[in-house]
């Protein structure tokens with residue numbers, strides 16, 4: 418695991434975008450595993466900027482997103498499909514048919530999850546999986562206690578996740594209670610993983626996840642066992658790791 422410390426959110430985002438763009442340049446038809454949430458937005462902005470400058474093209478790139486709320490249409494402003502369109506896909510030259518997000522309106526979510534696993538296999542697996550991390554250590558919607566062996570599946574959201582996401586909805590009651598998410602197994606079979614973390618509020622869980630025991634109680638801790646993980650964080654998110662003696666790259 419390589420851990421890069423950047424001064425602030427902007428520098429962290431630029432570094433994450435650099436890593437993603439290197440993949441796209443070296444393998445234009447690569448499969449990117451993508452994440453929503455607030456942390457990767459700066460990296461997406463930077464990639465859009467480089468695309469507009471002509472430094473980068475996504476015309477052959479394929480993408481698979483980690484997760485989606487069950488019950489939200491792609492046009493719902495809080496759906497993850499909507500997030501990806503408005504924060505990234507609508508601003509670059511990726512072909513719409515090459516972008517994949519679990520279908521929140523699937524009549525049979527379990528069948529849709531199985532089909533998503535098959536899709537990932539048909540694409541040849543994920544070259545680079547981008548991840549954010551929740552305050553409880555969740556990755557995707559893999560909440561504490563979820564089995565590590567699962568592939569894409571339907572989950573009931575933890576109360577803490579509903580609380581954290583309530584800020585995006587008119588009220589807490591409107592936050593969907595279920596989601597479809599790639600499982601830890603899908604994530605761990607990605608060839609490379611890039612984790613982005615930002616802010617003091619992540620410092621504690623970052624330390625637990627990357628220096629604590631590997632346990633389903635901290636889903637991101639499994640990443641310690643992946644052979645090719647890069648963590649990119651800002652000083653605020655990484656300072657507890659540094660204080661605990663972890664070597665950070667500058």
Ligand code: F6R
Pocket residue numbers: 451452453454455456457483484548549550551552555556557558
């Ligand atoms: C997003 C996702 C989540 C977020 C996590 C961190 O697709 O699967 O696991 O990465 O909740 O979210 P932020 O970046 O908003 O702190």
